[in-house]
Amino acid sequence: MAVLTVGGREIACPVSLAPMAGVADSAFRQLCKEFGCGLLTSEMVSAKALTMSDRKTKDLLRRAPIEAPFAIQLFGDDPEIMARAAELVMAWKPDFIDINMGCPAPKIAGNGSGSSLMKNPPLAAAIVRAVVAAVEVPVTVKIRKGWDEHSVNAVEVALLCQEAGAAAVAVHGKTREQMYAPPVDRAVIRQVKEALSVPVIGNGEIDSPEAAAQMFAETGCDGIMVGRGALGRPWLFAQINEYLQTGEVCTRPTPRQKMACLLRQAELAIAHKGEKRAMAEMRKHAAWYFKGGRGASKLRAKAGTLTTYQALEEMTKEALDLGCLENG
Ligand SMILES: Cc1cc2nc3c(=O)[nH]c(=O)nc-3n(C[C@H](O)[C@H](O)[C@H](O)COP(=O)(O)O)c2cc1C
CATH class of the missing domain: 1.10.1200.80 (Putative flavin oxidoreducatase; domain 2)
Incomplete structure (x- = not known):
């Protein structure tokens, strides 16, 4: 299995755990790591709350030593505040900073953050530029296919983010309008992969070793990101890795x-x-x-x-x- 290199940093396994607020906490992430998951990401953290020194927000940044490599994910809609928050979280020594451009929740997207940035590509790029200028670690972004079927713009947003200095782009192949409902559009992930020179990570509906292989095969992506499929089944990472390496699954927990x-x-x-x-x-x-x-x-x-x-x-x-x- 190929090593995933993002911004010059090697991630031994290209199968990562998707950030999931309220779910993929330190305890769950540790189990996923023990089962061979690659990159781990924090639950999304509000840049604004961080700059206001919110204690609960800072609690989201705590992690165990085994959780590496580790990205801290920020959400927000103001380049300056995002840059300031990125500087602040460097105290937690993340390997990467990730920017959330995918969250569909009204309280996030309704405030111009998360997936709402898909509707404002210049602002999305300005945020990436500001964060890249603020920190030494590679900055990645997580986007969606687009806001809705009438505004599918993952390639445009991904290219702008790359130009602004993003070291990798994860694409959840669904529109904001779809929320989490299937199907995932692997063709759009393929288009992003073909357009970019930085690594592209495919995300959406990977709930089995076969679905993982399908994401790689149909998109040519450099890495994949597994979310809901791993809930209550952290051993899925071992199964996916075995299948990708040998075509067979040995891990069958009793x-x-x-x-x-x-x-x-x-x-x-x-x-x-x-x-x-x-x-x-x-x-x-x-x-x-x-x-x-x-x-x-x-x-x-x-x-x-x-x-x-x-x-x-x-x-x-x-x-x-x-x-x-x-x-x-
Ligand atoms: C409960 C839950 C919380 C999520 N929280 C975040 C988050 O904090 N940041 C983010 O970028 N995506 C978040 N997502 C989206 C996932 O990272 C992922 O893109 C999505 O679940 C699709 O992948 P899947 O089909 O493998 O679940 C969340 C998804 C769920 C189900």
């Missing part, structure tokens, strides 16, 4: 191993956030781990009430007794 993984994620989350907050956030993760087999819906509902690690431990025993993880 139900017991899957539950051990869930408990380990909870332990890491507790170490970072304390039991109360960690277990509230682990509810959705537990439900993802329980997805797929017999009895899973009952367990998923129960996961929604989790408050303690002990309750989660009991739930994992119940899952094993029910035998509801075989297909998960």
Whole structure:
């Protein structure tokens, strides 16, 4: 598998974890790394909040030593504030700064940030230019196919970002209007790849080793980014890497191993956030781990009430007794 080189920095594995606010926290990222994921990215961080020294925002930047290489992702709509925020986060020693141009959430895109930048390519480029000038590390961007089907402009935005100094561009092959609904447009990712000289990372609907191979084959992209497909299944990174290297998948975690993984994620989350907050956030993760087999819906509902690690431990025993993880 080819090494991914971004701005002169080598990333040993070209399969990265997509940034996911409220989900891909330090605990989950650590597990993905243990299963062989390449680049990791922080949850998106508000440039404005950072410059106002918001404590909760700074908490999003904490990570474990294993989380490397690591990008900190910023969102915002003001080049000066984005540049100032990028300077500030250098104290956390990221390997890359990533700029969010894809978030569809109204509270982000409605304020001119995230995917809204797809509607304003000159501003998108000005932000990249300002951030590149502010920091020593390579700056990457994450874009979408376009705002809607009538304004598909990923190639234009990607080219402007490259000209402004971006060291790589990740493309989520969907419009903002689509939000997260399929299909992913791999043809548009291919067009971006053909237009750019910096690395292009393909993103969207990669939920299996075969889908990973398809993204590489159909787009010619230099790397891929896996999001929702890895939720409750961090071992997917090992499976993708095996498949890309040998055409076969060897990692097939047993139900017991899957539950051990869930408990380990909870332990890491507790170490970072304390039991109360960690277990509230682990509810959705537990439900993802329980997805797929017999009895899973009952367990998923129960996961929604989790408050303690002990309750989660009991739930994992119940899952094993029910035998509801075989297909998960
Ligand atoms: C819960 C959730 C949170 C997300 N948060 C971010 C984010 O903070 N920054 C970002 O660039 N994209 C974010 N995304 C988008 C993902 O990075 C990715 O582009 C998208 O999920 C498509 O990939 P997938 O089909 O593999 O999930 C988020 C997606 C989800 C589902």
